[in-house]
Amino acid sequence: MTTNNDMGLIALLPEIDEHAESAFVMHERSEKLIPLHTHKKGQLGFVEGGIAYITIQGKTYVVPARHYFWIPFGIPHILRIGHSGTVLRSIYFYTDDDDVDTFYGKLGIYPATELLIQMINHTERWDERHVIPTDYYFDFLVSIKKLLPQLNSSALPIVLPTSTDQRMLEVIRYLEDNLAEQITLKHISDRFYMSERSMSRIFQTQLHVSFLQYFKTLRMIKAIEMLLQSNVSITEIAFAVGYDTVGSFSNTFQTFTHSRPSDLRKNNALFFNKS
Template identity: 45%
Template sequence: MEQLTTQEYLIQIDKHPKSVYVLHERTERRFPVHHHAKGQITYVEGGVAYLHVDDTAYIIPARHYVWVPCGLNHFLKVRHSASAIRSIYFYTYDDDSSPFYSRMGIYPVNNLLHEMMIYTGQWRGHIHPESRHYSFFTALKNLLSVSETQNLPIVLPTTQNDRLQPVLQYLDTYAAQLLTLSTVSQKFGLSERTLSRLFQSTLSMSFLQYLKQLRMVKAVELMLQTDLTLSQIAFATGYGSISAFSNTFYQQTQMRPSEFLHTIK
């Protein structure tokens, strides 16, 4: 299986509708935008991953997994190096047993699911119904729907708009600085009204909403990749106080930064 091309992997995933297809890798395989007839769970050990769906990037932090329902166009990008990328593609004949399987979501990995995902590292390729290991994967899939907790809504819109892309790159680089609609519009020779309309028409959100979400994504990355305190992370993402940072983080995720930090450590 190691010699398969990316396109051959995509064909293999759906080759046997009732099988479970296991794909574990040490480095990111850059699949293009694609979909498959099976549901997919992906767990990234270490690093930070992003699931791109249409013009939205969903962040997948450490100790979280993403469920991708069948038929959803997507691609995965690992922003920081990961020790392993574990993906399992499941049959769909029992998907109507729970609404969980029909919607995309990012969820924390509990201890049992974590151990089961690690245990799957010994397998590669198709696990067929007649295999004695098939029941293990059936149990794993069933566990997803019964252990489902709150979906993590840390998202960041993306765009191919030529006028807005350089603005977003600038915000990404200088997110820790004092940024306002006025200063950024002046930087790019635009009126505040033009830039505001560009954000609304292209990303369906305001300049301020986008900046808040960008800073939350950066905060999560700092929690995962550094040993900075929450106060240091607050200042590193443009907030003058820990309370302002905590309140914004709660607005975006429905949990306090300290609570989230507990789920990923």
């Protein structure tokens, strides 16, 4: 078993893969960018008090507070923690049993149950350690990994594709600056002197989603950020991201996060009040 004192995740990245059969535990409070990296273990990450972003192959996955993510082994990714008060609780798992369920082979973001939250928080006592099969509490970590496929059947659609195409970037910037407006495909096509068919084709070829799906996702991600990083009222947030009523905003938000906006904010506030 290896123990380190407050070295931080970036410093410990090389150590994660030292013992193939172990589960490596890492809890860290920070606001930082963890550059492109990979590891030979699957990563369970739970976000408390803020928001995190995972970038993989031109897509950015948004992980709100009280949600967890799974990254399969061997996938290069960038991890950004977006708030200084955010705690990222990670367990890097052995992979010898990954073939027992398709869950372990797919990247996904999921809402965390109270049971899973308590179990993950309990692992902080083994922070910055390799827990190996001969440790008597290894079975506790095994039970966490085995529980994951039973909790959620499908990942949340909180993912925003990106592009390096200059024309597409200009369209994206315009959308980001006008989230409150009722922008249609015709509106955006006229704004950039293109036919609706051509604009639709650009979204499909560059981002692999429709214009409507992209704009809706962009709005929801902005709403998540405002809920977790500001004191703006939920009504104001709804209007700021283009919804005429709080009810329609709340329903769409729940579809994306499996949580009502008020619940996400309340739970996030409770975390900071306890910290």
